[in-house]
Amino acid sequence: MKRLLVLLLLISMPAYGELGDDGLHKEDWMRDTFKDLNEDLAEANAEGKRLVVMVEQRGCIYCTKMHNEVFSREDVADYIRENFFVVQVNLHGDTEVTDFDGEVLTEKQATRKWGLLFTPSILFLPEEVDEGATAQTASVALMPGAFGAGTTLDMFTWVKEKRYDLDSEEDFQRYHARRIQERSNGKTD
Numbered sequence: 001m002k003r004l005l006v007l008l009l010l011i012s013m014p015a016y017g018e019l020g021d022d023g024l025h026k027e028d029w030m031r032d033t034f035k036d037l038n039e040d041l042a043e044a045n046a047e048g049k050r051l052v053v054m055v056e057q058r059g060c061i062y063c064t065k066m067h068n069e070v071f072s073r074e075d076v077a078d079y080i081r082e083n084f085f086v087v088q089v090n091l092h093g094d095t096e097v098t099d100f101d102g103e104v105l106t107e108k109q110a111t112r113k114w115g116l117l118f119t120p121s122i123l124f125l126p127e128e129v130d131e132g133a134t135a136q137t138a139s140v141a142l143m144p145g146a147f148g149a150g151t152t153l154d155m156f157t158w159v160k161e162k163r164y165d166l167d168s169e170e171d172f173q174r175y176h177a178r179r180i181q182e183r184s185n186g187k188t189d
Contacts, residue, residue, distance in 0.1 A: 023058030025067040029081040036098040044085030051125040052084045057091040060119045062146035070149045083160050100129045124159040154179050
């Protein structure tokens, strides 16, 4: 009876971040592109969205945690879907990526070039990238690792609102601390 109850519970749960053939979690807001970052940036801009490169790997427990506990939240998923153009890159993948500087590399070569060592790692890109820049040097923010829903949503909001460009002392950590206080519950979520 207990097993039947667990099975029914699992069947009734919505599926978030289903695994693709590459072993990476897939969300409906992720884009399947040719991974030419200049083209992806142009498409994101045409849609009025910000380009994000999300680096993950097969078997990553922290990626699973993010998909199951953070990206599955309706408020987080809706915010990303409405405001961001997300391209997924496999830390150990062999699919070709064309960096902003025109260099064509495999995913694993590109992530090595960008200095990304952990998954998930999320690179947030500006609307315009200087000629010769790479994804890493052009990025306005990097979210290295798994965080709670509140922190994640605050980071996406901070980028969307271009708070990194404001002439103020409020960097992301100060912004996030203020948002925690505004939520009045002391929680990062």
